[in-house]
Amino acid sequence: MLADLLSIEKVTVAFGGIVALKDVHLSVRDGKTTAILGPNGAGKTTLFNVIAGAVSPTSGTVVFQGEDVTAQSPSKRCHFGIARTFQITQPFGGLTVLENVMVALTAKATPMKQARAEAASYVDFVGLSAKADDPARVLSTGQRKRLELARALATKPRLLLLDEVTGGVDRPSIPEILNLIRRMREERGITIVVVEHNMEVLFGLADDAIFLNRGEVVVTGTMAAVAEHDSVRRIYLGDGDA
Amino acid sequence: MLEVFGKRPFLLLLFYAALLVAVPFLPLNDYVLHILTLFLIFAVFATGWNLTLGILGLKTLGHHAFFAMGAYVSALVAFYGGVSPWITIWIGALAAALSGILIGLPILRIRSMPHVAIVTLAFAEIVRLVFSNLKEITRGELGFWGIPPFDPIQLGDVTLRFGIGNAIGSYALAAAFFLAVHLALLIFMTSRPGLTFLAIKDSETAAESLGIHLVTWKLLAFAVSAAVVGLSGAIYAHYVLILTPTSVAGPEMLITLLAMIIVGGVGRFFGPIYGALLLTVMSEALREVGDYRMLLYGALIVVFVFIAPQGIAGLAWRRRRSRKVAATDPAT
Amino acid sequence: MSTANFLELLINGLITGSIYALVGSGIALVYGTTRVLNFAHGELLMLAGYLILLFAVTLGWPLLVASVITLAIIVVLGAGIQRLTIAPLLRRNDWAFQVVAATIGLSIFLQSGAQLIWGEQFQAVPYFFPGIVVIGDLRMPWQRIAICLIAVAVMAACAIVLYRTKLGRIIRATAQDAEAALAVGIPAGLVHTAVFSISAALAGVAAILLSPLISVNPWMGTSYLLKGFAVVILGGLGSFGGAVAAGFLLGLIESFSVAFAPSEWRDVIAFTFLIAVIWVRPNGLFSGREA
Amino acid sequence: LAQEVTIGAIGPLTGPAANTGKAHKEALELAVKEWNEGKGDYVSKNPPKIKLVMEDSNSKPEVGISAAQRLITRDQVKMIVGDTLHSHVTLALMEMAPQYNIPILSAEPVASAIADKVMSDPDKFKLFWKGGYNSDGYGIAVHDFYAWAFANGTLVPGDKKIAFVVEDTDYGIANAKKIGELFEKDGWTVVATETVPTVTTDFYPQLSKVRDADPDVLVSVFTVVNSGVAFVRQLQEQALETSHLAIYYPTKPEFMAQAADIAEGMYWAALQYAPELDPEQKAFSDRIEAEYGTPANYSHAHAFCTMEIALRAIDTAGTEPEALAKEIGATDYDCLLGRIQFGEDHAIKAGADFVPVPVAQIQEGKNQLIWPENVASAKPK
Amino acid sequence: MAMLELENIDVHYGATQVLWGVSISVGAGEMVAVMGPNGSGKSTILKAAMGLKKASAGRVMLDGEDLRGKSATVRPQRRMSIVLERRRLFPRMSVRENIMLGAYTRTGAEARRSFDWVLDILPEIKGHLNATAGKLSGGQQQMVAIARGLMADPRILLMDEPFLGLSPAMVKNVYAIMQMINARGVAILFNEQNAKMSFAMSHRGYLLEGGRVALSGSGEQMLEHPEVKRVYLGLREEAS
Ligand SMILES: Nc1ncnc2c1ncn2[C@@H]1O[C@H](COP(=O)(O)OP(=O)(O)OP(=O)(O)O)[C@@H](O)[C@H]1O
């Protein structure tokens, strides 16, 4: 059996009275793409925050590459190889698009010159070359999403967390972005965890899936199996007689 | 980063270096050199402060405390310890950096502009009061005098003397420090640290997710900024040779420097230099109407915030930029 | 320390504290609702001081009339200042610091303006409430006691408006996303101005209460401003109730610090306390309701 | 006629002490004007014409230094009168004397530190003279006054406890220190020394503390009149049972205007300028009033005297720095405030035979000189 | 006469022009979709219509009245409301307060009636009424934003990417709501990336490119247009 790149054990997150995650277990197979499905407010973003270190769990552990990283800061985890995008985008508004990506590279001690060249290729990848020298604050919703992706990729992660990365991206561009992600996965062996409401995108990307509802894991399995699961169809996709 | 540094920052600095070297060859009297010396010292101060205020985006309002720290520590060590100012200024800068870290630690964890502004302001008030209350050592508001000037240096058959009254030597020294500090900072800021500071300024969450350790970097910025300001304070001390807590750490120092940075351009690398030049020269020119000086500073800050929030440096930049945009835009 | 002495310190602390609370809550109100850190707040206090001096002393009007007119003018003045110097900035991207800078500039401008107009002398205002309360060893002029009582009443009234009325809800909504408020039809700009006026009125009340004690002068706002800021931070940024509580606390700390240490260390102790609190409780001592 | 000589002056024309600075300016100008109009107190037959340029020190040493450089390099002044008010500015300015080889004469500053600095290197500061007496002057006067009052039974020493509430300036602190030392020599204890910022007007915390310490003598020192008025009022409210002596602030006419009723019985030092008691000072006050519309105060008188010293020295010795400075030091001149002579330490001498430091008491809303006895206008009550 | 009409508007951000002579109209009771690539100016159109962004040329008409120079607040008074992009809730107020503020221009009784109705059609919100809006999940915030937009009892509703961040089931729900209120006569102008869905539900549609209207027509016409078909509807084949 392939070793798990990431495993989350018994993670519970409570915000005051609200329990956003309850006893969540999750294993992410190395090199595979795992989708996290769930209705709004199920705890998907919170799970990402726990993995990336932005939220510390009330209880439970996060193990990455066999190491317990629960107590590590987000920046430390990035150095371990965990990268993420934000559902509600967070560009560096005052830096240009290119420099936004350079930050990700220099944070890992890439020399400036090299970082500039490399960043340009990522910007190109996500289709923002025309805006490369514009400050990121002027980007539209979809453009911001693309920038998020470029930046996360530039950290050269082992594990990439994509929170609704195609939400707001115009349809004609989605295939390119999917191709890009797939290529990254194949060429660099990146493991991906993705939150996405666009089922078409998911089918093109995910191997495994888990289904969260009200902070609890309801179903785990292969993408196809989970998508066909009864409760998923009912609660998440709203199929059937609802 | 283009917005911060402009197109060719090193070339620009070289140009300023040439100007500074040319000055002593002009027929200027001591008084003018004295004003220029003050300008150079305050320009270093303003640039140092701009590092946190403009570039890291931490709205600190207490950097005059670091100025006072550098000035007093260097002066006290030189006076009581009999150590040469050539050495004590570094001790002063170090003391400022350490106090920067001390006050930086509690506020850096808080991502809130008012906290930073108010806590640093309160810190400056503490520093002022402590220097003023430790009368046995500093003589309080009576002023700490007897500060030794920099030891003279022999250049061939000319002896360069320093301290107030030795205009040429003092000017040369201030200019040398001005150029050295700006060059060092420019090298520092146009590479990784600069990029990182600017990223932190815009989104701490995102910066952190990309592997930037916030506290380390912010403390670094704070320490560097405090050290630069402290150094300028130390040079100031060994130039004017008397310090009072109110004049180095009082509110007028805050206002004056803030005005310099805002008029010059917050967050622009070269901005504070222009601001320092304009305001130092102006405040001397306005001696006649002394009563209106503070009135004018206040008005100047307001006016610049309104019509040119990016300051003098930003005005020049915007003009160039809008020409460029106008030329390329219809194509998009 | 005798009981009378202790009580005296306590009362002195509460009196100083009530002014800090009044000034601090005004700053907190504006910050809490509009995220504007108003460095010119002290100058509103100073201007109100000169107004009450003009009406109550120079013109000799009855206190109540003079106070009402002073407050009316300061409210209008506050609105004017907000409209002219702050409102235009709020539309910008990086307005937070620009407003700080602009209000600092404004503060210096008003201060030196006042000095040019009225000179640098301190102008005395006679006590409004004559007489001294004597209880055993304790002697307290009515003027001081009135400060405390009136300040508390005024702050209570403000709190009611803020948390119990529709106006309060509108104010708080505007605080959080002015564009969104506009989108639902709230005239956000007017709300901002109104809040600023209320805060100016609080400063005005403080000035009226204080002027007999500290004499009217161009710098009278400055020291209270810094204390007001400290109070705002201690109380939890933008929390009206927190600022009020922290104001009293700071007053007490200062009063007792003088009893145990030389006076010149009073402000050092007060500000060190602020920084110490930030170390252990960054969000303030009283995690009050956020406006 | 001799050629015109330019004299520079430096004082606080702006900032919180601007009122006093302006008074200095008026008096300096009047002295020069009268001199040039032929009404001066000349030494020679052919007095030089004088031009005065006054610059602002903004109460700050470094601004004062800038001003001095400007006067020296731009206006080519032959000597500087300054700082007219502040000791700390003077301490910075006096460094300019050896550096630019120019005589400097300060006016009101009293800090003993200035004299100490001169004494630490007399040769370096040979061009500098201090036109005010040392702050010790007050200390000695206050001490001697109380010794006299205890001796003749006007006051009783009680438990021999003394307390101070003073402003946070060299002036306040040096006075408290000197008086404290002198009283301690007589077996007294200093039970409290409270230092408050210069513009404080709320003294309740300090008064609580002082009351707890229960002193027999309380000395307050403020230069800001309103601090003094507030202090006196709050002292009355708190009904402290102690003998109170005030230093400096009652010299200001505004003090009597605001506090005459609540200050009844208070002692104060030093009543050096009292036009209502001294005809010469009255005449001077009238001249100032005729010229500027307001009567003169102590600062006018002091600045006027200082300028007289300077003018007479130039008249005698010309503008060669060393000679001029020497001549200043040799002054022996009866001015408005007393007989002016410089001591070893380059400061003018205080005392009954020189510039007297008399103690007054407020009696029935009026100032009365009560000590030393030879100048007293009334008996203490 | 159209209810809302944008006539030839230009919009600039600073020196950068992003809309070039755009004309869009929404008739009473009409459902109108705006489509276009990222950055083509869809959000800007909605903001300009709502008066949150000033047009530098051209005019915006509501019920035949020129709204140039009028404050943004006149629109809610005329029962026009907007669901903003990136949600724009009042983040530190409760969900209940957020929703109630949507009825700012209306009387208390009306507002309460609408409030009950909104909770009926968006029941997911019920459990979070006292939560702080800024702490809700992305999708929950979107629902609150929609609820707030409905509270004005609008005659015309502008929606910027209403489905963004919603789960498929919720998308269906919101879709149904839009159709329902539209059936009651509320005009809707919205923008959404899913071309098939948006044109299918709309009476008319616009296709934007680079800040200019590239194409417009009825919903069916848009769906049938070869350009739209080729670029916007071809996802499934490529993605799978
Ligand atoms: N504040 C701004 N300053 C400068 N340019 C801006 C600003 N806001 C938006 N833009 C630019 O205007 C163009 C249109 O933006 P808009 O947000 O209307 O696009 P959109 O069609 O809604 O895109 P998306 O589908 O990504 O949301 C974009 O190129 C964007 O970069």
Ligand SMILES: Nc1ncnc2c1ncn2[C@@H]1O[C@H](COP(=O)(O)OP(=O)(O)OP(=O)(O)O)[C@@H](O)[C@H]1O
């Ligand atoms: N900081 C917080 N404080 C309080 N509650 C929170 C916080 N963050 C999230 N929650 C709550 O936790 C629950 C899960 O939120 P989360 O953002 O993880 O959902 P999600 O699955 O990402 O939903 P969506 O698809 O809508 O983005 C929600 O009910 C939300 O209100």
Ligand SMILES: [Mg+2]
């Ligand atoms: Mg989410």
Ligand SMILES: [Mg+2]
């Ligand atoms: Mg958009």
